[in-house]
Amino acid sequence: MSINKTSKLDLLINQLDLTEHIEQFKSFFSRQSSLYIEGDQELHYRYIKALDNVEFKAPPKVADFYDIKGHLKKRGVLNFGQMFEIVKVVRYFRYFKNRELEGIIGEWMSKFEVHEKFQTIEKYFTSEGKFEENLDETLFGLSARIKEHKNNMSSSMKRMMSSSKLAGYLVDTQIHYINDEECLLVRGGFNHVLKGAVIGRSSGGFFYVSPDSILKSKEQIRYIEQEREAIFYTYAKEFSATLSEIQPFIAYIDKEFTKFDNYQARVLFARSKNLQLVKSKNDSKIILNSFTHPALHKPKPVDVDFSKNILMITGVNAGGKTMLLKSILSAAFMAKYIIPMSLNENKSHIGSFKAVLSIIDDPQNVKNDISTFAGRMQEFSKIFEYKSALVGIDEIELGTDSDEAAALFKVILDDLIKRGQKVVVTTHHKRLAALMADRDDVELMAAIYDEEQRVPTYEFMQGIIGKSYAFETASRYGISNAIVNEAKSVYGDNSEKLSLLIERGSQLERELKQKHKKIDDRLEELRLKELDLREQKEILIKEIDDKKSELKKSYALAIDEAKTAARAGDTKAIHRAMSKANEKLPKEIKETIPNNYVFKIGDFIKYRNNKGSIVSIKDKKEALIEVGGMRLRVKTKDLKPTKNIYVKPQTNVKVNVDKKSGLKCDLHGMRAEEAEETLDKFLSDALLNGWDEVIVYHGIGTGKLSYAVKNFLKAHPKVKKFEDAPQHFGGFGAKIVTL
Template sequence: MQIDKLISGLDLTSYIEQFQSFFSREENLYIQGDQELHYRYIKALDKLEFNTPPKVSDFFTIKNHLKKHGVLQFEQIFELVKVVRYFRYFKNKNLECIIGEWVEKIEIPQKFLEVEKYFDIQGNFEENLDENLFGLGQKIKEQKNEISSSLKRLMGSQKLSGYLIDTQIHFINNEECLLVRGGFNHVLKGAVVGRSTAGFFYVAPDVILKSKEKIRFIEQERQAIFYTYAKDFSKILEELLPFINFIDKEFSKFDNYQARVLFARSKNLQIIKSKNHKNIVLKEFIHPALHQAKPISVNFEKNILMVTGVNAGGKTMLLKSILAAAFMAKYIIPMKLNDVKSEIGTFKDIDAIIDDPQNVKNDISTFAGRMQQFSQIFLKKQALIGVDEIELGTDSDEAAALFKVILDDLISRGQKVVITTHHKRLAALMADRDDVELLAAIYDEKDRRPTYEFMQGIIGKSYAFETASRYGITHAIVDEAKKVYGDNSEKLSLLIERGSQLERELKHKHKQVDEKLEELSKKELALKDEREALHKELEREKLKLKASYEEAINEAKKAARGGDIKEIHRAMNKANQKLPQEQKTELKRPYDFKVGDEVKYHSQSGIIVSMKAKSDATIDINGMKVRVKTKHLTPTKIIKQKPKTDIRVNVEKKAGLTCDLHGMRGDEACEVLDKFLNDALINGWDEVLIYHGIGTGKLSHAVKEFLKVHPKVKKFEDAPAHMGGFGAKVVSL
């Protein structure tokens, strides 16, 4: 089964088995229906205290028997009773939440109560509710007492006492027996039903056969009554088949909910579900197969996540962790992570290409097997794919070109892919895409071991030589391998890593500029909209003003036609009131402060000695300098600024941020380095990078000694791994 293969490939088998042990009966991992609604019920149940549901069997066989008008056994009927009683237990809790609303809607038919009352809490039939059964039960007790008395009388017999091993009544194959030694047949008639380890005989005496026969007849009569009840119960339950189908479905849902809640509580896990997007953001995630592991935090929002870096640095487990988290979120399986800061998208399919597909039986190579696996991926849509060691099984240069095109095609199909690789060429080919995220496993060069941590945005080294030494390969072999590998190959690797990093940094800066331009465009559009709104407001005010003037003129004309002087004055006053009143506004132009102005700040007088922009100024008040806002200043007396002499030195900028001393002698390198540092100081740089290589160490020693005595060097240290490591120095000036 595909899901079982995925679970095994992601090292989740043991974890899923533990999870499934919390179910009351065997259920599918995936809950059919609205996942958002299921998640709400799970979170609501997680807030409640409740008893664990009983273990019950599947209702498939029970429902088929009822459909065919069959007769159920009491054990099967009790399985139904257990489920109904558990739901009644929840109904009696009177919960005020969506769980309470849900169970409240479950109506238990009265007819089912007629069946349920005949079973006690352990599932035994309540015989005291039937007079005949109760009477037959008493008769059986009487016969058993008679058997016990007969056996005790036998054991008290002097004839048999010499043959008895002990004075106990043994039950062998459901038969009451005495344990006796050989020769018992002279004094005891009975059937041998077994032998002890010491060679003695278990004998069922004939004196109790009559009582046993009576019990057998009584039991037959009881079983006939039980069968009658079973037929009656089955007939009632057949009529209640729609209710049984309903309660079966509801219990399956509840079983899925409670298993997740109780499993999370037992291991202090978090319950999250996948969200309606394609991003994966994990914070402090711990894979279930790891013990005392470092929590993983990764941001996988792009189409491709390419993981490079040190061997045995945790790349494969990171891949499995990302896929495992997506799988568990899809199936709402509890996991260990920071649920507040983590988000996991929804994927139709999740697939892992991890193991070596080589198969001798089918005559298939590693690379051919990989191609078969990739051909299946092309058939999927909106899937999350994990590929471990993508270059496995073929030439590295050919593989880089092939897998570059394959990954481009997968991106166009909407797939999301996590890859681990040691191919710097493939990583460099993919690094120029905006939808590819690089992640490098970090190596601690000081302690010479992986840190099991990751850094985004760079291509990592594999540290094959260091890993070989750490796992027991002799230094002589490793040193010889380094010579074969050569300095040029090492430089090429550094150039690929550095070039990829610079390219991604440049793209990031371009993206920031584009975002700034877009923001400015939005502000420009907003200003245009504001200007248009103000223009419309001005036009409305003009129309209102025109209407007011026309109304005032009409009032004046009306008064003039009346001829009465007093009436004319009253009309004119009324017209004047309707005219818009003039508002006197005094516009203040902000004073343009300059250095040297004499100003007043509250009750103190001072002089502006410097300014930052137009809003901030530093003033000198009786020898004390105070930085204030210019809006709090009042100009008093303007003092002409003294002329200043501006001296500018034009220096040809020949220096760069880096200085490469490879291949130089010590004295020659010091001379070049001295000129480089002088140019860097004139150009205003405070940090530079010097490449001297590792080699024999003479050039490195000369550079260190020169830097120690240089008066303008504050400090220097070995460069980070991706910038040259021990073969370079970062110098602070």
């Protein structure tokens, strides 16, 4: 990014009051970088959101590789500090790769393969960046000698301080450091008992003396250090030559780390302040929900729908119009650069713009001999150079006659819209607002004033032109009531009436907004209750299904016991097993019959699962009913009234028990429907009596009855198989059925 572009960007950041926010964001970078990420923004955003789902430690601070790559390109020698910058990047990428993450982050990290030649260099650096001298025998020996000399120096100084000969000359028993030399503070005449060099004098006239033994040891250490430096330089030349051979690898990790650094800085900054990561969409619509400008302390969240070409903000002085304009431009700017911000990301929508431009400050400058209006015209002339830009203009009519400016700026705004610009305007003058208000591409918005408290609310209402409340603002800031009242008189009745109409419109809109909020709160409350009820219903349905499944299993076991008893011919055991099975079934919820309902002879009723009619009634508590050809005496409380029913006459079914051939069912002469009903009852009785095999006679005839019987047996859930009977049992005219 060029210096000119950088200065323009810094100016915009300053105008939008984003300087502190951006500086805090930049502090999360591992290395200095521009705000804009080069390349496909959609792809960058995918990586940022994927990284946001991963817990990771921040990368170390890393220097830029520009000088490092320049030295290697010229076959220069890098120092160990420069080499360690490369090592830090490689080790951080290895840390991420070893975590074996899934998704696009894992795929990205799997591409990093450390060059074999670099691994031989990396092992010589500790985690703090120090050279591993233990890997070189000579260096290890030299370090041991230096350590030995230092120990000797320390021991020598201690012996001198405890010497009885020197005790009379010592001013104190401390080791002093003068010009990086270890010294003793002694009185005059010390040369009789101490040989050394005077390093300095104290304010009290005493001498700082470095003993000869210490000076000799330090000289020895300097010689050893020179040997070590020579060895270090040999390693540096060797390592630099190796790094020159793998320049493509270094360039690759440098580029990828810069990209990763941009991602991690955004993720960690957003986490630190509970901000949202939002990217601009491919349109020009701006919808902000619960947006808060980072420069404000305890701000009121901003909600604004800026889907049209022009947003015109009017209303009370010091009511937040300028900050609303800055908020809209700031949101667009931060979305363009994917800088974390505070808003409801699910309900917000921020379009994409090639440039974000602002005309906010008063351009008047005495040195340049330029007026406010002339300066504004200069700034407007620059805007026409852009296309598809978002433009914010604060106090559009600043510096000249409002009526003339209204006509001029109407035409200017029209031209800007034709060029694809999107414009936010604040103004106190209603002339321009009135000229633009009836257009479909203009959105009006007004700052709201609290009449009771006589203060701005810092809230906004869309769709209206707001009053400036100049007189009220003047009173609030100390102008006397007498001056304000006289100003109102000069202002005139007609103008006051217009202001009252505007004020009344604002009040009605505010009341409507409050009602809408109550309705929205109520709807949200009902929605949450509905979700809760659905959840409870799902839980109950699951409990019921589990209980049904449990009961069915228990009932099936009891039925099997009944079948076993039936095969054994034990009637009592059958009844006990059936009763036990029925007890396992869930009880039916009986419908309550009104207390005043009176049953009469002939009424059609429902008794359990059967329908019939009342034959006679005794004491209104008992009734003789006819159900399915049988007569039963039951209690009237167990009956339910029902509509008129058709009771089919009972068909005589020939069922014979034959020890040799088993049960038989004769269907000769019946219609298909009648035969199916008879056969269904016959099979139920057979199952109840525990028979596993029965024979059904249907005859040959036209084949219709035979066809109906086959289809019925195929569909019956308890029929295992069936086949034509042997010739001596009827052949094709009968079926042997296995249950």
